Amino acid sequence: MAMVSMNFFVPSLNSPNLRPTKRYSGMAVAASNQDAVALGVTVTQGEGNLPKLLLTSDHGSEAEIYLFGGCITSWKVPSGRDLLFVRPDAVFDKKKPISGGIPHCFPQFGPGLMQQHGFARNMDWSLVESENVEGNPNVTLELKDSPYSRAMWDFGFQARYKVVLNTKSLSTELKVTNTDNKPFTFSTALHSYFRASITGVSVKGLKGCKTLNKDPDPKNPIEGREERDAITFPGFVDCIYLDASNEVHLDNGLGDVISIRNTNWSDAVLWNPHLQMEACYKDFVCVENAKIGTIQLEPEQSWIAKQHLSIA
Numbered sequence: 001m002a003m004v005s006m007n008f009f010v011p012s013l014n015s016p017n018l019r020p021t022k023r024y025s026g027m028a029v030a031a032s033n034q035d036a037v038a039l040g041v042t043v044t045q046g047e048g049n050l051p052k053l054l055l056t057s058d059h060g061s062e063a064e065i066y067l068f069g070g071c072i073t074s075w076k077v078p079s080g081r082d083l084l085f086v087r088p089d090a091v092f093d094k095k096k097p098i099s100g101g102i103p104h105c106f107p108q109f110g111p112g113l114m115q116q117h118g119f120a121r122n123m124d125w126s127l128v129e130s131e132n133v134e135g136n137p138n139v140t141l142e143l144k145d146s147p148y149s150r151a152m153w154d155f156g157f158q159a160r161y162k163v164v165l166n167t168k169s170l171s172t173e174l175k176v177t178n179t180d181n182k183p184f185t186f187s188t189a190l191h192s193y194f195r196a197s198i199t200g201v202s203v204k205g206l207k208g209c210k211t212l213n214k215d216p217d218p219k220n221p222i223e224g225r226e227e228r229d230a231i232t233f234p235g236f237v238d239c240i241y242l243d244a245s246n247e248v249h250l251d252n253g254l255g256d257v258i259s260i261r262n263t264n265w266s267d268a269v270l271w272n273p274h275l276q277m278e279a280c281y282k283d284f285v286c287v288e289n290a291k292i293g294t295i296q297l298e299p300e301q302s303w304i305a306k307q308h309l310s311i312a
């Protein structure tokens with residue numbers, strides 16, 4: 001059947017950051033005042049009364065996304081297990097980024113000329129589109145330059161972030177477009193936190209990669225090459241893997257093996273703070289898709305990268 005597309009008003013959370021276009025694929029659904037967004041997408045209030053999107057698949061999976069930071073904070077598979085992790089010290093007051101889930105690092109990964117990991121995780125993203133395809137919801141968020149961002153990085157840009165929930169997978173696509181009249185450069189990453197039992201964690205698929213090991217001195221990484229088939233986390237780990245494989249496998253030590261596939265995320269980062277976060281380090285691991293080297297975009301050019309998380 002033809003896809004139905006319509007614009008509408010969100011009465012319950014009337015916010016400039018809620019401007020979705022509703023689309024349905026494979027079904028015709030009449031719009032009503034009770035319809036906030038596409039089938040399987042609910043706009044609600046999360047922690048700290050921050051706007052949150054709840055995505056629910058017909059097949060029993062769920063995801064939660066905060067508009068603040070465009071941060072995915074939960075991904076539950078049909079069994080009810082949440083495969084993402086939000087740290088117990090996370091705050092939801094907009095005074096700092098949400099610590100956990102899948103935050104954005106943009107337009108800077110790590111330390112540099114602006115705040116750590118850039119500003120995208122400290123800004124409100126807008127919901128611009130929602131869709132339901134055969135019972136699987138997806139949403140598209142948008143971030144544009146503002147006086148806040150220009151105070152740190154004086155360029156016009158548009159970032160669009162599409163999140164697709166399926167039965168046993170969660171996919172994202174990030175598209176950055178230069179809307180300025182001059183070129184700019186940036187680096188970026190998805191700082192993904194996975195729920196884990198750290199003593200049982202292993203990551204496979206990075207053997208042979210060039211490494212930049214930030215332990216013990218993060219300002220002077222030690223260059224090397226990964227020789228292990230399976231990387232484990234017996235202590236502090238903070239390591240960049242350059243020109244990484246487009247698929248790695250994370251055994252979270254809790255019975256799940258998560259496939260992390262990507263397109264155009266050229267690098268990977270593994271991190272666990274060990275005793276630097278004694279309260280929670282045993283319960284998570286960060287396996288991040290990243291673009292460590294700078295990307296240059298000319299006016300009107302775009303850069304696109306995709307991530308696909310799945311379990312068997």
